[in-house]
Amino acid sequence: MASNAEFNLKRLAKTTLPMDFVRAHSGEWDHQAWLEFCASLEDKGYTPVDLDQVGLLLEQKKMEYWAERNSK
Incomplete structure (x- = not known):
């Protein structure tokens, strides 16, 4: 059975x-923006969550974002 962090x-x-x-950060963000995103996850009920895995998810989405932008 998946943990709550995995489920979230x-x-x-x-x-x-x-x-x-x-998209809101045009594919680039600083540490403060990252911290604010993490805090928003708690506000939206996505905790507990492994923030390292969230970081990897954002990096994956960033690659998709840049691939989409570069294909235009």
């Missing part, structure tokens, strides 16, 4: 929140 990560991955964050 899967829930998050099914939303537009990660890509919305990437």
Whole structure:
């Protein structure tokens, strides 16, 4: 059975929140923006969650964002 953190990560991955964050920051963000995103996850009920895995999810979405931008 998946842990709550794994469950919340899967829930998050099914939303537009990660890509919305990437788009809102034009594919680049600083540490403060990252901390604010993490805090927003708690506010939205996505905790507990492994923030390292959230970071990897954002990096994946960032690659998708840049691939989409570069294909235009």
